[in-house]
Amino acid sequence: xxxxxxxxxxxAGEEIKVAPGAYPVFSNAVAMGLLRAVRDPEVxxxxxxVIVANIDGxxxxxxxxxxxxxxxxxxxxxxxxxxxxxEIRGLAGNAGLNATGRIANVLCRYLDALARGGSKPDRAVVxxxxxxxxxAAHAEDEATRLGDAVANELSQLVDKKLAEINLSEDGRRPAxxxxx
Amino acid sequence: xxxxxxDGLKALVVEDNVHMRTLLRSLLMALxxxxxxxxxxxxxxxxxxxxxxxxxxxxxxxxxxxxxIAFTREVRLSDESPNPYVxxxxxxxxxxxxxxxxxxxxxxxxxxxKPITAQNLFLRVAEIVERPRSYVRCTTYFxxxxxxxxxxxxxxxxxxxxxxxxxxxxx
Numbered sequence: 614x615x616x617x618x619x620x621x622x623x624x625a626g627e628e629i630k631v632a633p634g635a636y637p638v639f640s641n642a643v644a645m646g647l648l649r650a651v652r653d654p655e656v657x658x659x660x661x662x663v664i665v666a667n668i669d670g671x672x673x674x675x676x677x678x679x680x681x682x683x684x685x686x687x688x689x690x691x692x693x694x695x696x697x698x699x700e701i702r703g704l705a706g707n708a709g710l711n712a713t714g715r716i717a718n719v720l721c722r723y724l725d726a727l728a729r730g731g732s733k734p735d736r737a738v739v740x741x742x743x744x745x746x747x748x749a750a751h752a753e754d755e756a757t758r759l760g761d762a763v764a765n766e767l768s769q770l771v772d773k774k775l776a777e778i779n780l781s782e783d784g785r786r787p788a789x790x791x792x793x
Numbered sequence: 794x795x796x797x798x799x800d801g802l803k804a805l806v807v808e809d810n811v812h813m814r815t816l817l818r819s820l821l822m823a824l825x826x827x828x829x830x831x832x833x834x835x836x837x838x839x840x841x842x843x844x845x846x847x848x849x850x851x852x853x854x855x856x857x858x859x860x861x862i863a864f865t866r867e868v869r870l871s872d873e874s875p876n877p878y879v880x881x882x883x884x885x886x887x888x889x890x891x892x893x894x895x896x897x898x899x900x901x902x903x904x905x906x907k908p909i910t911a912q913n914l915f916l917r918v919a920e921i922v923e924r925p926r927s928y929v930r931c932t933t934y935f936x937x938x939x940x941x942x943x944x945x946x947x948x949x950x951x952x953x954x955x956x957x958x959x960x961x962x963x964x
Contacts, residue, residue: 621930643799
């Protein structure tokens with residue numbers, strides 16, 4: 614008999630394990646149906662067509678978020694810059710803008726590490742990323758190696774900037790670090 | 794298209810970005826899931842969970858006011874959760890390790906990194922169906938067992954109570 618209740622809290626250091634079947638799982642008929650579907654080439658093709666059909670909408674959304682991230686930068690709104698850049702990195706790949714997404718990801722990595730370390734971002738570093746994001750999103754050769762090269766260069770820049778302030782990517786300062 | 798076998802299957806997509814939400818819903822429908830509900834944040838999602846009782850959840854991580862981590866925690870631990878065992882696939886563009894770890898520790902079943910591909914989504918669904926995981930309850934966690942693989946060559950450290958008991962049995 615299966616249950617949908619959570620087991621009671623065990624004592625400290627102990628754990629309770631609930632095996633599949635002791636809680637409700639998909640019936641055999643549903644499981645077999647789902648597995649047949651995910652392995653059906655026609656279904657996979659149809660799903661791929663869905664992704665292609667959404668590219669234009671995604672691209673429009675990315676351009677809209679670029680306007681928003683630039684507005685956040687004009688107001689020195691660092692949390693806003695992170696939020697909008699995060700949206701860009703999430704959508705860009707499905708918009709066919711891979712380099713744009715990679716550059717946005719580098720910017721997010723930089724802002725996240727600084728926020729966790731309690732430091733403020735270098736405005737020039739933010740500005741150069743935003744410029745690169747906008748140019749990549751509008752460039753006809755976005756998908757070429759040029760966009761990837763820009764993303765790689767910016768990633769190295771961010772690594773260097775974080776190292777300058779003795780901040781690792783997870784926002785931690787090394788042991789013995791004394792703030793300037 | 795396959796279908797009749799899971800006519801009654803229900804899925805919930807939780808995503809604040811309407812474009813991504815539409816894409817995920819369309820992919821699930823292409824898979825043959827006919828009942829796909831949507832929510833734009835964790836609060837609305839929990840209400841939908843209670844109303845519609847989905848069998849599968851896809852959720853984004855970053856949403857306001859309630860994000861995917863808080864939502865997952867609520868699904869797993871709230872007294873008002875209708876199914877704390879429901880599979881949750883977290884769909885995220887986050888690459889920062891601390892965020893992914895927080896999601897895992899909230900009780901996410903699978904991760905799906907953006908950009909979305911049909912193949913990757915379907916692989917996660919197949920994983921959930923083929924290899925449903927045990928759930929673990931301890932003082933700091935309730936959710937799918939985070940230890941996925943048994944490493945035959947693992948030589949320790951052995952920290953779990955069951956490890957000590959096994960050791961005693963051997964002696």
